[in-house]
Every structure is written in structure tokens, then in C-alpha cells.
Amino acid sequence: MVEATVLNLVIWLPLLGAILLLLFSDEQGSNGARGWAAVVGAIVLVLAIWLYFRFDMAAPGYQFVSEVNWLRSAGFDFGSSYIIGVDGVSLPLELLNALLGFLAVLISWHSIQHRTRLFYALLLILQTAVAGVFASLDFFLFFLFWELELAPMFLLIGIWGGARREYAAFKFILYTLFGSAFMLMGILALYFNAGQHTFNMLALASQSRGFALGLQTLIFVLLFIGFAVKLPVFPFHTWLPDAHTEAPTAGSVILAGVLLKMGGYGLVRLTVSFLPQAAAYFAFAIGVLAVINVLYGAYLAMNQVVPTSRQQDVKKLIASSSISHMGYVLLGLAALNQIGLQGAVIQMFTHGVITGLLFMVFGLVYDRTHTREVVRMSGLAQRIPFISTVFIIAGLASLGLPLLAGFIGEITVFFGAYSSTSTPAMPVLTILSAFGVVLTAGYILWLINRVFHGPLSEEWAHHELPDATPIERFAVGALVFVIALVGVYPGILAPMVAHGVQPIAALFPS
Amino acid sequence: MPLDQLAHGTFLLGPEIILILCSFLILLLDLFVLPEGASRRWLGYLGLVGIGLAAGYASVFLGQVEQPPAFNGFLRADAFALFFKYLFLLATALVILAAEPFLRRYQRNEAEFYGLLLLTTVGLNLMAATAELMSIYLSLEISSLSLAFLAAWARGDLRSSEAGLKFFILSALSSALLLYGLALLYGLSGATTLAQIAQVLQGPIAPAPLLAMSLVLAGFGFKIAVVPFQMWTPDVYEGAPTPVTAYMSVASKAAGFAVLIRVFQSALPGLEPNWTTLLAWLAFLTMTFGNLVALAQGNIKRMLAYSSIAHVGFVLIGLAAATSAGIAASLYYLLVYTVTNLATFIVVIVMGRFAPDESIASYAGLARRSPWLGLSLALGLLSLAGLPPLAGFFAKFFIFWAAWERGLYLLVAAGVLNSVISLFYYVRIIRTMYLAEPAAERPVGAAPGVGVSLAVAVLGVLFVGLIAAPFLGAAGLAALNVVPAS
Numbered sequence: 001m002v003e004a005t006v007l008n009l010v011i012w013l014p015l016l017g018a019i020l021l022l023l024f025s026d027e028q029g030s031n032g033a034r035g036w037a038a039v040v041g042a043i044v045l046v047l048a049i050w051l052y053f054r055f056d057m058a059a060p061g062y063q064f065v066s067e068v069n070w071l072r073s074a075g076f077d078f079g080s081s082y083i084i085g086v087d088g089v090s091l092p093l094e095l096l097n098a099l100l101g102f103l104a105v106l107i108s109w110h111s112i113q114h115r116t117r118l119f120y121a122l123l124l125i126l127q128t129a130v131a132g133v134f135a136s137l138d139f140f141l142f143f144l145f146w147e148l149e150l151a152p153m154f155l156l157i158g159i160w161g162g163a164r165r166e167y168a169a170f171k172f173i174l175y176t177l178f179g180s181a182f183m184l185m186g187i188l189a190l191y192f193n194a195g196q197h198t199f200n201m202l203a204l205a206s207q208s209r210g211f212a213l214g215l216q217t218l219i220f221v222l223l224f225i226g227f228a229v230k231l232p233v234f235p236f237h238t239w240l241p242d243a244h245t246e247a248p249t250a251g252s253v254i255l256a257g258v259l260l261k262m263g264g265y266g267l268v269r270l271t272v273s274f275l276p277q278a279a280a281y282f283a284f285a286i287g288v289l290a291v292i293n294v295l296y297g298a299y300l301a302m303n304q305v306v307p308t309s310r311q312q313d314v315k316k317l318i319a320s321s322s323i324s325h326m327g328y329v330l331l332g333l334a335a336l337n338q339i340g341l342q343g344a345v346i347q348m349f350t351h352g353v354i355t356g357l358l359f360m361v362f363g364l365v366y367d368r369t370h371t372r373e374v375v376r377m378s379g380l381a382q383r384i385p386f387i388s389t390v391f392i393i394a395g396l397a398s399l400g401l402p403l404l405a406g407f408i409g410e411i412t413v414f415f416g417a418y419s420s421t422s423t424p425a426m427p428v429l430t431i432l433s434a435f436g437v438v439l440t441a442g443y444i445l446w447l448i449n450r451v452f453h454g455p456l457s458e459e460w461a462h463h464e465l466p467d468a469t470p471i472e473r474f475a476v477g478a479l480v481f482v483i484a485l486v487g488v489y490p491g492i493l494a495p496m497v498a499h500g501v502q503p504i505a506a507l508f509p510s
Numbered sequence: 511m512p513l514d515q516l517a518h519g520t521f522l523l524g525p526e527i528i529l530i531l532c533s534f535l536i537l538l539l540d541l542f543v544l545p546e547g548a549s550r551r552w553l554g555y556l557g558l559v560g561i562g563l564a565a566g567y568a569s570v571f572l573g574q575v576e577q578p579p580a581f582n583g584f585l586r587a588d589a590f591a592l593f594f595k596y597l598f599l600l601a602t603a604l605v606i607l608a609a610e611p612f613l614r615r616y617q618r619n620e621a622e623f624y625g626l627l628l629l630t631t632v633g634l635n636l637m638a639a640t641a642e643l644m645s646i647y648l649s650l651e652i653s654s655l656s657l658a659f660l661a662a663w664a665r666g667d668l669r670s671s672e673a674g675l676k677f678f679i680l681s682a683l684s685s686a687l688l689l690y691g692l693a694l695l696y697g698l699s700g701a702t703t704l705a706q707i708a709q710v711l712q713g714p715i716a717p718a719p720l721l722a723m724s725l726v727l728a729g730f731g732f733k734i735a736v737v738p739f740q741m742w743t744p745d746v747y748e749g750a751p752t753p754v755t756a757y758m759s760v761a762s763k764a765a766g767f768a769v770l771i772r773v774f775q776s777a778l779p780g781l782e783p784n785w786t787t788l789l790a791w792l793a794f795l796t797m798t799f800g801n802l803v804a805l806a807q808g809n810i811k812r813m814l815a816y817s818s819i820a821h822v823g824f825v826l827i828g829l830a831a832a833t834s835a836g837i838a839a840s841l842y843y844l845l846v847y848t849v850t851n852l853a854t855f856i857v858v859i860v861m862g863r864f865a866p867d868e869s870i871a872s873y874a875g876l877a878r879r880s881p882w883l884g885l886s887l888a889l890g891l892l893s894l895a896g897l898p899p900l901a902g903f904f905a906k907f908f909i910f911w912a913a914w915e916r917g918l919y920l921l922v923a924a925g926v927l928n929s930v931i932s933l934f935y936y937v938r939i940i941r942t943m944y945l946a947e948p949a950a951e952r953p954v955g956a957a958p959g960v961g962v963s964l965a966v967a968v969l970g971v972l973f974v975g976l977i978a979a980p981f982l983g984a985a986g987l988a989a990l991n992v993v994p995a996s
Contacts, residue, residue: 071978071979071982078908078911115878140907143898144898144899144903145898147897147898147903148897148898148899150897151892151897154937154940155944158941158944158945159944159945165945166941166945169941170934170937170941173933173937174930174933174934177929177930177933178930181926181927181929181930184907184910184926185919185922185923185926188910188911188914188922189914191911192914192915
């Protein structure tokens with residue numbers, strides 16, 4: 001089947017591109033490295049979009065499935081093989097990965113000046129790892145791809161990051177590996193308690209749904225910790241502000257736009273879907289954690305704009321808003337109904353593009369001003385109108401303005417959560433989370449007002465501040481287009497997600 | 511018929527005889543044929559030819575119906591022995607190639623180095639192939655003595671002499687303990703073949719067999735550097751010439767495990783509840799101790815010594831599981847550990863010329879001074895940490911899988927958490943290589959032979975995991991020799 005081959009290409013082409021890049025380019029990369037990476041990214045994006053149009057909304061289950069007999073031999077067969085496929089939940093995330101991967105290459109076009117060959121190679125390897133995570137239908141393979149993204153991200157943060165990059169890189173890799181340790185134990189527990197030992201997700205799911213509640217809750221906790229570090233869920237979120245802030249622009253975009261979604265995907269696909277009774281048992285607790293995420297993330301973001309003498313860091317604000325918005329994903333998850341889960345996945349996609357855009361645009365600002373401090377920037381719209389306009393659009397999308405994508409994700413989550421019948425006290429939690437929208441409006445608008453509007457600060461009055469170059473305009477313009485498209489016509493995304501979420505939601509009485 | 515026995519035994523000993531003859535040939539050529547100033551490198555290549563011939567000979571035993579043991583059951587050529595023999599031959603070949611920078615610098619007794627290395631391999635091969643008490647001791651002594659000499663090879667270096675002496679004294683001590691245990695086993699059973707001992711030691715547990723088991727474990731514990739017998743490892747690893755350290759860390763450790771597995775599985779299955787608990791505790795202590803102390807090291811050879819202690823703990827988890835899956839996982843882990851550790855050490859060997867103080871700080875910016883060396887060391891360290899898609903991940907995964915199957919949940923949790931801890935000090939070195947500014951500007955170069963051995967090791971790190979099926983299959987077949995299928 002052609003589509004299955006194309007899916008394999010979407011996963012493996014970036015890695016192949018990275019290897020060729022490392023072999024045939026010199027250390028500085030010059031024009032060759034970034035051009036090559038852009039070409040590979042564009043090809044993968046086109047293939048991913050093609051897969052999107054080939055998705056059959058009438059067929060149930062996974063599509064574009066391919067299987068390769070991998071770890072089996074005469075003396076040792078332990079139930080794993082290379083199986084990949086997508087459904088309505090994972091295909092939008094694959095698209096997100098392809099899109100942000102390509103645009104991350106473009107946004108770094110002018111700003112990465114040293115060791116460019118290694119930089120673009122690492123970006124491509126990262127893209128393969130994440131694409132593999134979303135497409136894996138075998139738990140061992142999933143774990144393998146999951147761990148694969150650690151080393152490239154560590155190097156990306158550690159080499160091209162900000163002043164505290166080494167601390168942030170170490171924190172990121174150790175924290176994530178710590179979470180993965182729990183995930184591994186959860187995977188082993190699932191495998192060995194299933195009647196038929198296998199890592200195949202489809203076979204495993206049908207068996208794990210029959211486990212006793214006690215066993216389910218234990219495995220649920222183990223897996224939840226692993227995914228909670230990634231999402232991130234309070235109190236496992238402390239790595240995020242450091243990592244996002246210190247990472248280079250492309251690193252922040254991939255980290256916030258795609259890597260966080262791995263956690264959400266794991267929760268939707270592998271935890272709730274595999275262990276429905278445990279999910280129902282913990283749903284209220286998850287809902288509470290969601291509210292804490294939303295409000296505490298908003299609080300952290302607010303801290304960045306309150307005019308005290310403490311350092312006010314724009315990237316830290318955007319990172320904290322990420323924590324807050326991923327709380328909506330968790331809220332939709334806690335609802336355990338069709339609309340709620342749908343909202344969680346849609347919110348994952350929209351948050352990915354919106355936060356990706358926020359980091360991208362601020363990366364452009366940082367390339368010009370070389371500071372992230374709010375106090376030092378004012379009235380930038382007078383000098384860099386295009387960048388300012390795009391940032392304002394991104395900010396409005398982030399606070400959930402209708403006709404932009406953020407509204408779609410948030411409204412679906414709120415509808416689903418409010419109408420949840422599986423989980424107690426959801427209306428209250430929904431209202432509390434909705435308050436987060438108000439807070440988001442607060443800090444985003446305050447930030448825009450402070451940084452872009454108003455009088456031009458002295459420091460930049462005599463400083464050279466060029467506006468965006470054509471390549472940068474194309475990159476941010478593409479994301480604005482996607483955000484507007486999904487905002488105006490959610491039908492491009494929602495039916496596919498609904499189709500994917502439906503078998504999971506069917507597990508829960510409504 | 512004694513003559514038949516002799517013929518059969520010689521047939522089974524073929525690879526070892528080839529290695530011995532090759533070793534003697536190297537020594538004789540050096541003494542009588544080669545002129546004084548000529549390069550001895552060709553003798554190294556002759557050693558490689560010998561290894562190749564031995565490996566080719568051993569392939570005769572592959573796949574066929576298992577050969578009956580020779581010499582009244584003392585010598586076996588089963589899948590277990592073959593697995594280890596190939597492991598040792600691989601390790602020796604890579605070390606011969608990689609020792610070139612050290613021998614260039616040292617310029618003395620090069621032929622004897624190669625010859626002794628081959629004789630050590632013979633000793634290790636015998637350790638894996640034998641199933642009888644006296645020959646266990648004999649082969650252990652052959653290899654220990656040779657390794658002690660090899661450790662002291664750099665005669666002008668005080669630390670090397672210290673390493674050799676420490677290794678020698680501790681080997682003697684551990685051999686004495688081992689001999690006590692073996693003598694007790696003989697006394698209790700009246701037989702020296704492992705199978706016969708197992709037959710006698712059935713039934714209720716008595717104190718004497720437990721004592722024998724403990725003494726044997728202590729004796730081999732020194733060899734494989736299990737806590738609390740690991741004290742010699744950091745000093746000897748740091749002081750010995752790096753090629754010898756590399757060889758010790760992979761080959762002699764694997765051989766120690768081979769004998770340990772055979773003795774415990776074949777001779778002492780009756781005591782299984784006792785030694786599985788003991789091994790589980792030792793595994794936990796060894797992993798944790800090795801990892802925690804490695805965190806504090808600034809000398810790369812010492813750090814790798816403590817890291818190898820930690821990895822011994824992981825292998826012991828598989829032994830503690832005591833199922834065929836567990837033993838297979840341990841054997842696979844030893845194979846992965848061999849290629850990974852050799853990859854790491856070969857880079858250290860090359861850097862020996864450029865970083866004489868062996869500190870981790872001197873590796874700063876290695877990724878820019880020599881991208882391939884930096885990448886090789888990074889891959890080796892990440893594999894040691896257990897990150898996919900490298901072989902170390904697969905090795906650890908199978909160990910945890912086997913342990914979980916047996917119900918050793920806490921041990922798995924400890925192992926997984928130890929992996930996380932170990933990542934910190936491995937990544938610290940990667941950080942120094944990639945993130946820090948270069949310590950010096952000179953690019954680091956290496957001779958082609960070293961490049962070949964490094965390439966082989968790195969390819970192993972990359973692919974022994976991804977293409978695990980044949981290696982796991984071989985390990986599984988080997989494990990079936992000592993454990994009935996479960």
C-alpha cells in the first residue's frame with residue numbers, strides 16, 4: 001500500500017537527511033546544510049499533507065498500517081515488532097510535527113551562525129523521533145522512539161541555547177528520563193499481566209481493559225508519571241520554564257509545539273484508552289491537576305509581567321502560558337467523553353501551532369534585540385511592524401479569540417468538560433479553568449502593550465532593527481495561515497479527531 | 511579408549527591450540543627472525559590472522575549436533591562455550607588493533623604483548639568451555655597471571671607496576687578463596703565435574719554446601735568486581751595501560767561470568783533459592799555503589815572503572831532471575847557491553863597521547879577537534895547509559911524484562927532508577943565534548959588500525975541492538991545449555 005510506504009517515509013526521511021547532511025557538509029554548513037534541511041522538511045510536509053487527504057473517514061481503526069518483522073528469531077521472540085499506523089488522533093499530530101519541523105528550519109535560517117551542520121542534523125533526527133512516537137503501534141517501539149528525542153534535544157539546548165543552557169539541558173534530560181523510568185515499568189507491567197505477552201498496542205489494549213481495578217490503577221499511576229513529566233503536569237513541570245527559555249528558537253518551537261504533545265498523546269492513547277476503569281477512578285484528580293495547571297501556569301506567566309524589580313522574561317512568560325494551555329488538554333482528558341477528548345486533541349494541535357508561532361516570532365525579536373527582558377523593550381511596533389503584527393495575532397490566538405484556532409480548542413474542551421457525566425464536579429472545574437482564559441488575556445495583552453506598543457524606548461531609538469526577511473515572513477505567515485484556517489473552518493480538523501477519539505470515548509458510559 | 515579421548519579432546523581444543531601456536535610463532539619470530547629495529551606491527555597482524563583462524567575453526571562447531579564433552583566431561587564445545595569464545599576473540603582482535611598508539615609510545619616488548627594477549631585469550635576460552643573444578647581453577651590462573659603481567663606492562667610507570675602488583679595479589683587471594691570453595695565442593699560430592707556435583711547436592715540444604723557456594727562466589731566476585739570485592743578495580747583500571755584496561759573490563763569480566771553461570775546453574779541448582787536472593791542483593795548493591803561513586807570521578811579511566819562495576823550489577827540481575835531468559839539476557843548484555851566498552855576505551859586510548867593526565871576536562875571540545883572520535887565516544891557513553899536506539903538500551907531492556915518475568919519488581923525499579931543516575935555522569939562527558947570550548951587546538955588523529963577497530967566497535971554499538979534477533983538467538987541457545995527451558 002502506497003500510503004503505508006509514505007508514512008514510513010514521513011518517519012525516516014528526516015533521519016536519512018540528517019545522515020547525508022552530516023556526511024556531505026562541512027562543519028559550518030554554509031548554504032548547503034540549511035537548504036538541504038529545508039528541502040527534506042518540505043518534502044516530508046508535502047507527504048504528510050498528502051496522507052491527510054488520503055485518510056478515509058469512513059474506515060474504522062488505524063490506517064496506513066505497515067509491519068516489519070524485527071526482533072524475532074529462532075531463540076528469542078518476545079512479542080515486539082515494527083508496526084506503524086495512524087488514526088484520527090495521531091495524524092493531526094504527525095502533520096503538526098512535519099509543519100513545525102519544516103518551519104523550525106526556516107526560522108533558524110539567519111540566526112544560527114556556528115556549527116550549523118550539527119544544528120540542522122539534530123533538528124532532523126528529532127523530527128524522526130517524534131514522528132515515530134506518534135505513529136508507533138507497538139509499545140516497545142513507542143518507548144524506543146520516545147527516548148530517541150532526548151539526546152538531540154539535550155544538544156540543541158546545550159550548544160545553541162542561552163546563558164543558562166547547560167543547566168537547562170541537564171534538567172531537561174534527567175527529568176524526562178526519570179519520567180521514562182516509570183513509563184518503562186508501566187509498560188512491563190502491562191506486558192506481563194496480559195494473558196498473551198505482546199507489545200502490540202491493539203492486542204494489549206483489548207486485554208488491559210479487562211484488568212482488575214487495583215492492577216489498572218497501579219499501571220495507570222506508573223504510566224501517568226511518565227507522561228505527566230512531558231505534558232507537563234504540576235508538580236512535574238519545573239523543567240519546562242528553564243528548557244524553553246534557554247533553548248534556541250527552533251528548539252523552543254519543537255519543544256513547546258511538538259514534544260509536549262507526546263505527553264498528551266501518551267495520556268489519550270496509551271493511558272486512558274488502555275486502562276478505562278482506572279481513568280474513571282482518577283478522573284476527578286486529573287481534573288483538579290488540570291485546574292492547577294491552568295491557574296498556576298497563568299500565575300507564573302503573570303509574574304513575568306507584574307512590574308516588580310524581578311527579571312521579566314518574555315520566553316518564560318510564553319513557556320508558563322504553555323503550562324497553562326496544556327492544562328486545558330488535561331481538562332478535556334478528565335472529562336472522559338467524546339467532546340472532551342476531542343477537545344483535548346484539538347487543543348494539542350492548536351496549542352502547538354499557536355505556541356510555535358509565539359516562540360518563532362519572539363525568536364525574531366530576540367535576534368534583533370538580544371534581550372528577553374520586558375523592561376528593556378518598548379514600542380517595538382514602530383520599528384518592526386510586521387513582526388509586531390504577527391506577534392499580536394499569535395497573542396490573540398493564544399487567548400482564544402474566535403476566528404482563530406485557539407478558540408476552537410478551548411471551546412471544545414469547555415463544552416466537553418462541562419457536560420461530562422463520568423467525572424464528578426466537572427462543571428466547577430470547568431468554570432475555574434475558564435478563568436484561565438481571562439488571565440491569559442491579561443498577561444498577553446499586557447505583554448503586547450508593554451513590548452510593542454507605546455513609546456519607543458531609548459535603547460532602540462538609535463539601534464538598527466530590521467524587520468523580518470522574506471524567509472522569516474514565509475515561515476510565520478504559514479503558521480498564521482494555519483491558525484486562521486483552523487479558526488475559521490474547524491471542519492478541517494475536528495471530524496478527523498472525532499473519528500479517532502470515538503473508540504476511546506466509547507469505553508466510557510455517557 | 512584413551513587415544514580416542516585424546517583425539518576428540520584435541521579436536522575440541524582446536525581454536526585454543528591455534529592461538530597457542532600463533533602466540534609462540536610471534537615470540538619466535540620476534541626473537542630469531544626480525545631484526546632489532548624492525549616494526550613489530552606485523553606480528554600484531556599475525557595475531558589477528560591467528561584469531562581469524564581460530565574463529566573459523568570454531569565455526570565447525572556451530573549449528574551441528576552438540577559435540578560430546580571431551581576428557582571425561584571436563585571440556586565442552588556447546589553453544590554456551592562458543593558464544594563466549596567468539597566474544598573473547600572479538601575483544602582480543604579489537605584490542606590488538608587498538609593497542610597500537612600505546613605500543614608506539616612504549617616501544618618495548620611489543621611482540622611479547624601480542625603473545626601474552628593471545629595466551630590470555632586461551633585461558634579465557636578454557637574458562638568458558640570447561641565444566642570441571644580443576645580445569646576451572648587452571649584456566650582462571652592462566653588468564654589471571656597473564657593479565658597481571660599485562661597490567662604492569664608500562665615498566666617505567668609507577669602506577670602500572672602498582673596496578674599489576676595489586677591485581678596479582680588480589681587474584682592470588684581470590685584464587686585461594688575459590689580453591690577453598692572448590693575443595694569443599696569436591697569433598698561434599700566426591701566428584702569434580704559440575705554435573706556430577708549437582709547430582710549429589712540435591713536434597714535439603716546443609717550448611718557446608720552453602721559455605722562452598724559463598725566461597726566460590728567470593729572467589730569469582732573478585733574477578734568480576736562485584737561489591738564488596740570491587741576495591742581493586744579503580745586502581746588497577748587507572749594504572750594499567752589503557753588497552754589492557756579495555757581488555758580486562760570486557761573479556762576477563764565476561765569469562766568470570768561464564769564460569770559463575772556454569773558453576774551455579776550446573777553444579778548448584780539445588781541451592782537456587784539461596785543464591786538467587788544473594789545475587790539479587792549483590793546486584794542492587796553493585797549497581798548503586800558503582801553509579802554513585804562514578805558521579806564523583808574526574809579521571810576518565812576511574813570513571814569507566816566504576817561504571818563497569820555498575821554494569822556488573824546489571825548483568826547480575828539477569829543471573830538473579832536464573833531463568834533461561836535471564837541468562838540469555840545476561841549473555842546478550844555482556845556482548846553489548848563488550849562492544850560498547852571497547853568503543854569507549856579505544857577513544858580513551860587515542861586520547862592518551864593528547865590528554866596525558868586522563869582527566870575528563872581534557873576532553874573539552876573533542877567534538878570539534880575530531881568529530882568522529884567525539885561521536886564514537888558519545889555513542890559509546892549513551893549506549894552505556896541505555897538510550898535507544900543504541901545497543902545498551904536493548905541490553906538493559908531485556909535484563910529488566912527477564913527480571914520482571916521472574917517477579918523481581920523492586921530490582922527492576924532499582925535498575926531503571928540507576929540508569930537515570932548513570933545518565934548524569936555519562937552526559938557530563940558528552941557535555942564537555944560538545945558544549946565546552948576545546949582544551950587544545952590540535953586535531954586528534956589516530957592510526958588506521960585503530961580506526962578500523964573503533965569503526966567495528968561503533969558499528970556494533972549501533973547495530974547489535976537494532977538487529978538484535980540473531981544475537982539474542984545465539985544467547986538464547988547458549989543459555990539453554992545451562993538452564994532447562996522455562
